[in-house]
Amino acid sequence: MRQPTDLISLDGQLDVTLTAAPTSVPWGSGTRFALTYNGTIPGPTLRLRPGDTLNLTLVNGLDEPTNLHTHGLHVSPDGDADNIFVMIEPGAQRRARYELPGDHPSGTFWYHPHHHGTVARQLAGGLAGVIVVADGLDDRAELAATTERILVLSDPPIGQNVSVLDVSPQQRMMGREGPRQLVNGQVQPSLAAAAGSTERWRLVNASASHVHSLSVEGAELYLLASEQRRLPQPVRTGSVVLTPGQRAELLVPLATPGSVTLRSTAVSRMGGMGGMGGMGGMGGMGMGGSGGPAPGTISDLLTVRVTASGTTPAPIPVRLGPADSATVPSAAEVVRTRRVILGAMGMGPGQFVIDGRRFEPGRIDIEASLNTTEDWQLVNASMMDHPFHLHVWPFRVLDRSDGLPPDPAWRDTVNVPAGQTVTIRIPFVDLAGTTVFHCHILDHEDLGMMATIRVV
Ligand code: C2O
Ligand code: CU
Numbered sequence: 281m282r283q284p285t286d287l288i289s290l291d292g293q294l295d296v297t298l299t300a301a302p303t304s305v306p307w308g309s310g311t312r313f314a315l316t317y318n319g320t321i322p323g324p325t326l327r328l329r330p331g332d333t334l335n336l337t338l339v340n341g342l343d344e345p346t347n348l349h350t351h352g353l354h355v356s357p358d359g360d361a362d363n364i365f366v367m368i369e370p371g372a373q374r375r376a377r378y379e380l381p382g383d384h385p386s387g388t389f390w391y392h393p394h395h396h397g398t399v400a401r402q403l404a405g406g407l408a409g410v411i412v413v414a415d416g417l418d419d420r421a422e423l424a425a426t427t428e429r430i431l432v433l434s435d436p437p438i439g440q441n442v443s444v445l446d447v448s449p450q451q452r453m454m455g456r457e458g459p460r461q462l463v464n465g466q467v468q469p470s471l472a473a474a475a476g477s478t479e480r481w482r483l484v485n486a487s488a489s490h491v492h493s494l495s496v497e498g499a500e501l502y503l504l505a506s507e508q509r510r511l512p513q514p515v516r517t518g519s520v521v522l523t524p525g526q527r528a529e530l531l532v533p534l535a536t537p538g539s540v541t542l543r544s545t546a547v548s549r550m551g552g553m554g555g556m557g558g559m560g561g562m563g564g565m566g567m568g569g570s571g572g573p574a575p576g577t578i579s580d581l582l583t584v585r586v587t588a589s590g591t592t593p594a595p596i597p598v599r600l601g602p603a604d605s606a607t608v609p610s611a612a613e614v615v616r617t618r619r620v621i622l623g624a625m626g627m628g629p630g631q632f633v634i635d636g637r638r639f640e641p642g643r644i645d646i647e648a649s650l651n652t653t654e655d656w657q658l659v660n661a662s663m664m665d666h667p668f669h670l671h672v673w674p675f676r677v678l679d680r681s682d683g684l685p686p687d688p689a690w691r692d693t694v695n696v697p698a699g700q701t702v703t704i705r706i707p708f709v710d711l712a713g714t715t716v717f718h719c720h721i722l723d724h725e726d727l728g729m730m731a732t733i734r735v736v
C-alpha cells in the first residue's frame with residue numbers, strides 16, 4: 281500500500297504549494313486519467329500541530345475553475361483563510377493562510393475542491409488529501425508505538441480522458457459512484473506487519489457519494505477517534521460506517537501471524553444506515569443509477585500479511601485522558617433551537633434544497649451569535665439519506681429519531697437518514713465569519729443542497 285508524501289510543519293509553520301492538474305496515474309499495468317494535487321492520489325499529507333499556521337498556495341492547472349477547502353479544520357472561513365466563496369481561474373493561483381487555534385482538536389482532516397457546481401466531479405477525479413493535527417496525546421507511548429497509516433477511500437470513474445468525469449443527470453441525482461473501492465488510489469493493496477504490533481489507521485471517506493460500512497476480519501477493531509477529537513477511550517467495535525466526508529481513526533492490534541483484511545460493505549442511501557438489511561426498502565430501487573455497487577456488496581479494501589515475531593501486542597490504552605473530551609454545553613446554555621429541513625419530497629432536481637431553497641452564495645440563510653450555543657433539528661424530508669456537514673464549528677449529536685444511540689464523538693458530518701430527524705448541539709465558539717453547511721453527497725451539494733451561515 282502506497283503512502284502519500286508527508287509535509288510536516290516546522291517551528292509552527294507549514295508552507296506548501298499544491299498544484300491541481302490532470303494527470304495519468306498508475307492503473308493495473310497501465311495508466312488512467314485522473315485529477316491530482318502534485319501528481320499523486322491522494323495528494324500530500326499535511327501534518328500540523330495545534331497553534332500552527334498553514335500557508336498554502338493553490339495553483340490551478342485544471343481547465344476549469346477550482347478552489348480548496350480544509351474540511352473539518354476549526355479555522356476562520358473568511359478572507360484569505362478557508363474561504364470557499366473564492367474561485368481560482370484556470371492558470372491562476374491563490375495563497376491562503378490558515379491559523380489553527382492553540383487548542384485545535386487533534387484528528388484526521390482533509391482538503392478537497394469546493395467550487396459550487398463541480399465539487400463532485402473534481403473530487404471523484406481524484407483531488408483530495410489528508411491533514412493530520414497531532415497533539416501531545418499522540419506522543420503518548422501507547423499511541424506513539426503504533427504504526428500509523430493514511431487510508432483514503434475513493435471510487436473514481438475509470439477511463440483514459442477527461443470525458444470520464446461526465447455523468448448522467450440520473451447519476452447526479454443519485455450521487456455518482458464508481459465501479460471499484462480503492463485505498464490510496466489502489467485496488468486492494470497489501471502490506472506486511474509483525475505480530476505484536478498495532479496498526480493505527482486514519483481513514484477518510486473521500487468518495488463523492490459512496491457509504492462504507494467497514495469491518496476487520498482476523499483481528500480486533502477499536503475506534504480511537506471520529507471526525508473531531510479522540511474519544512475519551514478507544515471503543516471496541518464490530519464495524520464503523522463512514523459517509524462521504526467522514527473520518528475514523530482505528531486501532532487494529534495484530535495478535536497472531538496470518539492474514540487480516542479490511543472489508544467494506546456498500547450501504548444503502550435510501551434510509552439504510554440502520555443496518556445492511558434489504559435493498560433500502562424502496563421496492564428494490566437500491567442505489568440503482570448511481571453507477572456504483574448494489575447495497576450489501578462486499579469489497580476487500582486492504583490485506584495485512586501478519587508475520588511472526590516474539591512480542592505480544594501492546595495493550596490498547598484504556599483512557600486517553602480528560603483533555604480529549606471537550607465539555608458539551610448544557611441545555612441551559614442553548615440560546616436558540618432551529619429546524620433545518622434537508623431536501624424535499626419528489627424525485628426531480630427540485631428535491632435538492634435546504635429549507636426549500638437552493639444555494640445562493642450572496643444570501644445569508646442563518647445568522648448566529650459568536651460564543652453562543654444552538655441546537656439544530658436536522659429534518660430529512662426526502663426519500664434519500666443526506667449526510668449533513670457544517671464547516672468550522674464541530675458539533676455533538678444529541679438525539680436521533682431512528683433509534684440509533686447518539687454517539688459520544690465530536691463531529692463535523694453526520695448522516696440524516698431518509699425521513700428521520702437528527703438533533704445536534706453546536707457551540708459557535710472562537711471564530712466568526714460566513715461559510716456553509718451542506719449535504720456531503722457532493723452531487724447533491726452541486727445541485728443546490730447547500731446554505732450559508734454567518735456567525736457574528
Ligand atoms: Cu468536505 Cu463543505 O466539505
Ligand atoms: Cu467541510
Ligand code: CU
Nearest residue numbers: 666719721724
Ligand atoms: Cu444528499
